Every structure is written in structure tokens, then in C-alpha cells.
Amino acid sequence: MTHLPQIKIPATYMRGGTSKGVFFNLTDLPKEAQTPGEARDNILLRVIGSPDPYGKQTDGMGGATSSTSKTVILAKSTVIDHDVDYLFGQVAIDKAFVDWSGNCGNLTAAVGSFAINSGLVDSSRIPKNGVCIVRIWQANIKKTIIARVPITNGEVQETGDFELDGVTFPAAEVPVEFITPVDPSDAMFPTGNIVDELNVPGIGILKATMITAGIPTIFLDSQDIGYTGTELQEAINSDDAALTRFETIRAYGALKMGLIADISEAAARQHTPKVAFVSPAKAYTSSSGKEINQANIDLNVRALSMGKLHHAMMGTAAVAIGTAAAIPGTLVNLAATNGELLSEGKTSVTFGHPSGTLKVGAQASINQGQWTVDKAIMSRSARILMEGWVRIPGDSV
Structure with a gap:
């Protein structure tokens, strides 16, 4: 041959x-x-x-x-x-x-x-x-x-x-600016709600902020799904049952966000939406052994990509984090402020992820009941x- x-x-x-x-x-x-x-x-x-x-x-x-x-x-x-x-x-x-x-x-x-x-x-x-x-x-x-x-x-x-x-x-x-990550004519919150009740068969009803900014993302409260928000990769990725639950949540979230028409389509759309869970700032030891001080971060965020907990944070998900943090009442904003509004004039948040911390800035405003964001900024290399x-x-x- x-x-x-x-x-x-x-x-x-x-x-x-x-x-x-x-x-x-x-x-x-x-x-x-x-x-x-x-x-x-x-x-x-x-x-x-x-x-x-x-x-x-x-x-x-x-x-x-x-x-x-x-x-x-x-x-x-x-x-x-x-x-x-x-x-x-x-x-x-x-x-x-x-x-x-x-x-x-x-x-x-x-x-x-x-x-x-x-x-x-x-x-x-x-x-x-x-x-x-x-x-x-x-x-x-x-x-x-x-x-x-x-x-x-x-x-x-x-x-x-x-x-x-x-x-x-x-x-x-290399500073990177995401210009108008949500088009003013598009819905930043596809369901129209800042916080939804997401009914997931076999899991129950979960509070969720579902946002399209940077990348479609489903934010959950860590406590609602049994986590502290300080988990590292092995705590999630070694647990097949947990990964299955997250994928189920992702699929039903995609359906509610209008990204798919039928739940069966989720398997062919692995990249989006992302699923992340948030908690108020807590100290932890990162995957490299670095001690993350609670006083140096606004909140903790863990995110999954392609079915596994990410070792750090996806850049597009960071845009979603920064945007959601700037909007009062989202689960991200509530985790970052413990229920209080971000301080006046603050346009960035620093969050803890499995590898350490990341600062992301976003400027959001509301016009005739519709939230928009002008740009989100972060530095990479x-x-x-x-x-x-x-x-x-x-x-x-």
C-alpha cells in the first residue's frame, strides 16, 4: 500500500x-x-x-x-x-x-x-x-x-x-483592550435577568448570572454547588461525577441563554458557554505554592474550559468577570463586595484563580434599562x- x-x-x-x-x-x-x-x-x-x-x-x-x-x-x-x-x-x-x-x-x-x-x-x-x-x-x-x-x-x-x-x-x-465586548444592540444578559434560577434536571434549581461579555459565561455561587471557591485543579478534575454535573449545568445554561435550540446540541459546542463559580475573597495556597492573601483580592473565581477546571483563567472569561463585577446585583458583583456596591470610581477587580491572581478592568453603564460596557482591559504577555x-x-x- x-x-x-x-x-x-x-x-x-x-x-x-x-x-x-x-x-x-x-x-x-x-x-x-x-x-x-x-x-x-x-x-x-x-x-x-x-x-x-x-x-x-x-x-x-x-x-x-x-x-x-x-x-x-x-x-x-x-x-x-x-x-x-x-x-x-x-x-x-x-x-x-x-x-x-x-x-x-x-x-x-x-x-x-x-x-x-x-x-x-x-x-x-x-x-x-x-x-x-x-x-x-x-x-x-x-x-x-x-x-x-x-x-x-x-x-x-x-x-x-x-x-x-x-x-x-x-x-x-502586552496590555489588551476588548472594545465594546457586548454590542449595544445585543443583550448582555440573554435572559433579561441579572440573576436567574437555572433548573438543572438531577441537580435542582441554581442561582446563576448568565452573561455574554468576552465569552458567554454562566456564573454560579460556589456555596450552592458545594465548593469554597478556593479549589485547585485536582479537586475538580479528579472527580468524574463533578465534571459530569458541571457539563450538565453548562448544557442547560446554554439552552436558557439561547445558544442552542436543543440540549443535544451542547456536546458539539464545547467551547461556549463557560461555567465559573465565585465566592467572596478567601486566602488560599495557589498551585505553585504561592500564598494568596485575602486582603489582596476582591473575590475568588474558578472556571471550567472544555470540560475541565482551568489552571488559571481564560482571558475572555476574565472579561466576563470584570464586566459582571461592575454591574450591581450579579453573583460576581455580590461576591466581590459581600453585598455592597463597588466603591465609587473603582473600575477594576482583582480575583484569585488556581494559579494566583489577575486584575481586570471594565466600565459598564446602563441606558434605558440596558447594560452596556465600553471596554475591558487586562495585561498579558x-x-x-x-x-x-x-x-x-x-x-x-
């Missing part, structure tokens, strides 16, 4: 925030993968090493976690006043499925760097020294993101002393880990 040889595709392996992914320039992909469809999905699955019934992605670039099973496709922007179009694909580990329904906020921090290095940003916009403002069109969710990329001697500055909990080594700081070509068998195309 004759087997096709491997093909090689120009690619860059990058860390962005607390995630890693394989980045492609659209024009470098095989022609049949330059448009959405089965060919593109098949190629990305093979690149990452999915589906893998062993759950290891040994035969691909994936790292067998939701944070490291990611792909990005960038192209010169087709949208006016933007530099680059950013398309994100979350690759399932054990299924032949690429989810295109949402964004990755962590990898957003690497988009600007890749765009500059790939010639997708006009050279006239890149200073000799200073900051290059990269205007990103997030094609999955049709939103604008601004990345402020440091430049030294005309090149992206990747090294620095900015520390990000969940990332071992310091790097250069990014670094090229490897660049060259990724190889896949020719029959993957």
Missing part, C-alpha cells in the same frame, strides 16, 4: 497569556484550507494531534489540555480601520471537532506580535521604539480588540519583567516558542 508523504506548512508555536497555540498565516495554509470547512478542520486536527482516545495528543502539537489545544489563523484585515483578522479554533482533544464559536483571550496577546512579525501590520505603523497599537478584528465574535505591543529597535520586544500568575517566567507586558514548519501526513488534507 502506498502512503502519501508528509506535507509541511509554515507555522509558529506561541504562548499567549496562560495558553499556547499553533499560529498560521491564512495564505500559508494549503489552498483547500484557506476557506472554512472540513479540509481546514481536518488539517488543524492533525496538526494538534486529535482526536486522541488516549487524551495525550502525543502525535501532534497539542498539550492535552484546553489551554494548549488551540489554533489561530491570521490574515490581513478585510475590515476598515483594522490591521489583522484573527480567527480562533479550539480543538477538542478526544473528538474530531474544532469549535469556532468563541475567542481565546489569552492567545489574543500573541496576535499582535505574530501580525507584526508576519508583515500583516503596515510598516508605517510600527515605531522604531515604543508601542505598536495593533487593531485586531476578532472574526469569531465580530469584535474589535486593541493590543499594545512593545517595540525595541523596530522589532517586537518579548522579554521583560512582567509577571503573570500561571506563567513561570516573566516577559514583556506573549512569546514565540518555535517557528518554521509543522508537518502532517499528506492524507490529512
Whole structure:
């Protein structure tokens, strides 16, 4: 039997925030993968090493976690006043499925760097020294993101002393702004309620704040589901029954948010919505052994991604946290303030996650009964880990 040889595709392996992914320039992909469809999905699955019934992605670039099973496709922007179009694909580990329904906020921090290095940003916009403002069109969710990329001697500055909990080594700081993460014409709260009663068969009725900001997210009160809010990954991810409960909650939340029409559709939409649980600020020891002081955080948040508790926090979920914290009465706001409104003029919260803490800012306002948010801001970092070509068998195309 004759087997096709491997093909090689120009690619860059990058860390962005607390995630890693394989980045492609659209024009470098095989022609049949330059448009959405089965060919593109098949190629990305093979690149990452999915589906893998062993759950290891040994035969691909994936790292067998939701944070490291990611792909990005960038192209010169087709949208006016933007530099680059950013398309994100979350690759399932054990299924032949690429989810295109949402964004990755962590990898957003690497988009600007890749765009500059790939010639997708006009050279006239890149200073000799200073900051290059990269205007990103997030094609999955049709939103604008601004990345402020440091430049030294005309090149992206990747090294620095900015520390990000969940990332071992310091790097250069990349502030990221999510502009109007909720369109004024869209409902930030799909059900119309700041807090809902979510009826989940086999579990009961749970209080939930369901918000679409950054990424559709279902926030729960940690006490309602039997947790303290200080749990680390092993407490959740080693408990199959708990993971099943969270997936059931996620599915019925997706139905109530109008993201799916039937509960059976939830399995094919793993990336969104996210499920998170919140508690008032409590001291704990992070996964790295770092002591988190109660006085240094406003609340604790734990979030699940692709069926597992995240080791830190997804960037898009952080946008949802910051936005919900700014709106009186949400479960996030109540956890952050113990029932009292945020202090006047405060536009950011610092929350504890399994790896440490993260500060996120958001400005929300209400107009004729409808909540809107102008932008959400956080700082991440990014670094090229490897660049060259990724190889896949020719029959993957």
C-alpha cells in the first residue's frame, strides 16, 4: 500500500497569556484550507494531534489540555480601520471537532506580535521604539480588540519583567483592550435577568448570572454547588461525577441563554458557554505554592474550559468577570463586595484563580434599562516558542 508523504506548512508555536497555540498565516495554509470547512478542520486536527482516545495528543502539537489545544489563523484585515483578522479554533482533544464559536483571550496577546512579525501590520505603523497599537478584528465574535505591543529597535520586544500568575517566567507586558465586548444592540444578559434560577434536571434549581461579555459565561455561587471557591485543579478534575454535573449545568445554561435550540446540541459546542463559580475573597495556597492573601483580592473565581477546571483563567472569561463585577446585583458583583456596591470610581477587580491572581478592568453603564460596557482591559504577555514548519501526513488534507 502506498502512503502519501508528509506535507509541511509554515507555522509558529506561541504562548499567549496562560495558553499556547499553533499560529498560521491564512495564505500559508494549503489552498483547500484557506476557506472554512472540513479540509481546514481536518488539517488543524492533525496538526494538534486529535482526536486522541488516549487524551495525550502525543502525535501532534497539542498539550492535552484546553489551554494548549488551540489554533489561530491570521490574515490581513478585510475590515476598515483594522490591521489583522484573527480567527480562533479550539480543538477538542478526544473528538474530531474544532469549535469556532468563541475567542481565546489569552492567545489574543500573541496576535499582535505574530501580525507584526508576519508583515500583516503596515510598516508605517510600527515605531522604531515604543508601542505598536495593533487593531485586531476578532472574526469569531465580530469584535474589535486593541493590543499594545512593545517595540525595541523596530522589532517586537518579548522579554521583560512582567509577571503573570500561571506563567513561570516573566516577559514583556502586552496590555489588551476588548472594545465594546457586548454590542449595544445585543443583550448582555440573554435572559433579561441579572440573576436567574437555572433548573438543572438531577441537580435542582441554581442561582446563576448568565452573561455574554468576552465569552458567554454562566456564573454560579460556589456555596450552592458545594465548593469554597478556593479549589485547585485536582479537586475538580479528579472527580468524574463533578465534571459530569458541571457539563450538565453548562448544557442547560446554554439552552436558557439561547445558544442552542436543543440540549443535544451542547456536546458539539464545547467551547461556549463557560461555567465559573465565585465566592467572596478567601486566602488560599495557589498551585505553585504561592500564598494568596485575602486582603489582596476582591473575590475568588474558578472556571471550567472544555470540560475541565482551568489552571488559571481564560482571558475572555476574565472579561466576563470584570464586566459582571461592575454591574450591581450579579453573583460576581455580590461576591466581590459581600453585598455592597463597588466603591465609587473603582473600575477594576482583582480575583484569585488556581494559579494566583489577575486584575481586570471594565466600565459598564446602563441606558434605558440596558447594560452596556465600553471596554475591558487586562495585561498579558506573549512569546514565540518555535517557528518554521509543522508537518502532517499528506492524507490529512
